[in-house]
Amino acid sequence: xxxxxxxxxxxxxxxxxxxxxxxxxxxxxxxxxxxxxxxxxxxxxxxxxxxxxxxxxxxxxxxxxxxxxxxxxxxxxxxxxxxxxxxxxxxxxxxxxxxxxxxxxxxxxxxxxxxxxxxxxxxxxxxxxxxxxxxxxxxxxxxxxxxxxxxxxxxxxxxxxxxxxxxxxxxxxxxxxxxxxxxxxxxxxxxxxxxxxxxxxxxxxxxxxxxxxxxxxxxxxxxxxxxxxxxxxxxxxxxxxxxxxxxxxxxxxxxxxxxxxxxxxxxxxxxxxxxxxxxxxxxxxxxxxxxxxxxxxxxxxxxxxxxxxxxxxxxxxxxxxxxxxxxxxxxxxxxxxxxxxxxxxxxxxxxxxxxxxxxxxxxxxxxxxxxxxxxxxxxxxxxxxxxxxxxxxxxxxxxxxx
Ligand code: CS2
Ligand code: MG
Numbered sequence: 001x002x003x004x005x006x007x008x009x010x011x012x013x014x015x016x017x018x019x020x021x022x023x024x025x026x027x028x029x030x031x032x033x034x035x036x037x038x039x040x041x042x043x044x045x046x047x048x049x050x051x052x053x054x055x056x057x058x059x060x061x062x063x064x065x066x067x068x069x070x071x072x073x074x075x076x077x078x079x080x081x082x083x084x085x086x087x088x089x090x091x092x093x094x095x096x097x098x099x100x101x102x103x104x105x106x107x108x109x110x111x112x113x114x115x116x117x118x119x120x121x122x123x124x125x126x127x128x129x130x131x132x133x134x135x136x137x138x139x140x141x142x143x144x145x146x147x148x149x150x151x152x153x154x155x156x157x158x159x160x161x162x163x164x165x166x167x168x169x170x171x172x173x174x175x176x177x178x179x180x181x182x183x184x185x186x187x188x189x190x191x192x193x194x195x196x197x198x199x200x201x202x203x204x205x206x207x208x209x210x211x212x213x214x215x216x217x218x219x220x221x222x223x224x225x226x227x228x229x230x231x232x233x234x235x236x237x238x239x240x241x242x243x244x245x246x247x248x249x250x251x252x253x254x255x256x257x258x259x260x261x262x263x264x265x266x267x268x269x270x271x272x273x274x275x276x277x278x279x280x281x282x283x284x285x286x287x288x289x290x291x292x293x294x295x296x297x298x299x300x301x302x303x304x305x306x307x308x309x310x311x312x313x314x315x316x317x318x319x320x321x322x323x324x325x326x327x328x329x330x331x332x333x334x335x336x337x338x339x340x341x342x343x344x345x346x347x348x349x350x351x352x353x354x355x356x357x358x359x360x361x362x363x364x365x366x367x368x369x370x371x372x373x374x375x376x377x378x379x380x381x382x383x384x385x386x387x388x389x390x391x392x393x394x395x396x397x398x399x400x401x402x
Contacts, residue, residue, distance in 0.1 A: 001025065001028075001059055001100075002025045002058070003022055003023070003056060003377040005023045006021065006022050006052040006056070007072060008020055008034070008044050009374060010041075010383075011379035012041065013344065013346035013347040013349070014169070015171065017040075018034040018043050018349075019032070019034065019088075020033075020034050020047060020088040021260060022055065022089070022093070022096065025347035029092075030096035031090035031095055031320050032090065032097070032291070032324075033084055033286075033287045033320035033324065034088030034287075035086070036081065036288065037171050037314075038222045041384070043047065046082065046085040051070060051086075054069070060097070061096075061097060063097060066089065067086065071086060071290070078195075079265060082265075083266055083290045084287060087286060087294075088291045088295070090293050091292065094292050094293075095369040097396050098370065101368070102368050103368055104367060104368065104370075105292075105324070105370045106328075109327065109328070112330045113332065116362065117363065118144055118145060119143070119313070119338045119361070120339055120340065121146050121342075122149070122341050123146045124160050125151065128150060129191065135148060137289055142360045145233060145337055146208035147207075147208040148194070148197055150189075152185050153282050154340065159214075160210060160212070170313065170389055171316075171387035172327075175388055176186045176391045178392070179208055179392050179393070179402070180393055181395075182395050183219055187215075187223055189225040190226070194209075195230065203231070209234075209236065211237055211238050212236075212401075212402070213238075213401040214401055221249060223235065223238070224253065224254030224258075227254075227256050231259065232256055234281055235256050236262075236283065237259070238258060240265075241260050244269075244273045247260070250278075259267075259283050261279075263271075264284050264288075265288055266290060267297055267298050271296065274298075274302050275301070277306060279397070280307060281336050282298060282309055283312050284326060285312040285317055285321065287321035287325075292324060296328075299332045299333075299334060303333060308337075310337045310339070311338050313375070315341050315343055319347065320370070322340070323355055323364065323370040325338060326338070330363070346382075350378050351372055351373065351374055352372065352374075352375070354366070
């Protein structure tokens with residue numbers, strides 16, 4: 001069997017997606033997600049100019065060898081662009097292998113370890129009352145876990161909170177829009193939010209929160225302590241994690257579980273975090289972390305250290321990436337939770353999926369492969385639209401982490 005052709009399909013059903021299709025001489029093809037929010041075209045170039053020419057005539061069944069070829073063979077290893085491009089190839093190759101075997105992908109990984117995949121939804125609102133109503137809406141839909149983000153009094157716009165009733169998409173302008181941040185206002189407000197959530201919804205609901213890299217370790221430690229009475233499922237991205245030892249200080253001060261990793265792209269980004277047991281959940285995704293082949297390595301290291309998975313699943317993970325993630329989640333023994341932010345209607349017309357939701361849990365479906373495909377005719381009618389992620393400044397104008 002040989003790879004004879006490859007296409008990189010860029011489409012914008014309300015937001016941009018990069019989809020790779022690898023075609024074999026036997027007519028079987030595989031689909032992979034190569035979407036890197038706000039940097040889509042860099043992955044397109046990396047695939048078209050450097051990766052695809054190396055794949056033609058290669059045996060698609062040799063997933064591991066192709067992975068090593070693209071990773072070690074690049075000399076300039078790692079980084080989000082490279083690892084997203086490798087992920088797209090890897091996902092497409094697993095799709096081909098599973099289609100050839102006539103099995104759903106999770107069967108090739110070792111079969112399912114659970115009956116359903118618990119997901120969390122995003123509840124957001126401009127104030128506490130609106131946010132609680134959103135939580136109630138998800139609880140009524142059957143969700144067992146909800147991420148809660150709320151507008152902060154005195155700050156004009158807050159990460160995760162949509163404006164003008166539109167669905168939240170952070171890449172909202174052709175050039176980065178600017179938001180303003182106040183750590184003090186945020187730290188004083190957030191415990192009140194979670195007090196209100198517990199008062200209304202009781203103890204059972206799993207409640208999550210994303211800090212989005214905005215605190216220092218000691219500030220994160222304060223928030224973790226302040227939130228202990230509300231027993232969060234996790235606090236996410238407390239501080240930027242380039243310096244992995246930052247998490248030691250947070251860990252010494254609080255029992256609130258910690259999650260991190262949506263911007264990581266390889267195992268070395270979380271090696272210390274995992275080996276020193278500084279976190280509870282690793283948030284790497286199949287799409288940005290070298291595909292299923294590399295995610296298995298991260299998950300195995302995590303399993304040795306009591307760390308569970310909680311993969312990134314914002315709308316910038318396409319339905320292809322979500323499909324592949326759900327097969328991974330169905331198998332991975334140390335699964336924790338999966339993020340799920342629903343895609344809009346046009347996206348779900350563009351992509352056909354085999355996964356389904358029931359009472360707070362997803363299942364990946366039993367079609368051979370990962371079960372997700374793209375309508376290329378429709379994709380051609382939805383051209384790329386430039387969209388960047390915002391930047392963030394402190395109230396005095398200093399550039400901060402968004
Ligand atoms: C996020 C994302 O889902 C999350 O937890 O932090 O919303 C993130 O901001 C986007 O994926 C950026 O592309
Ligand atoms: Mg996040």
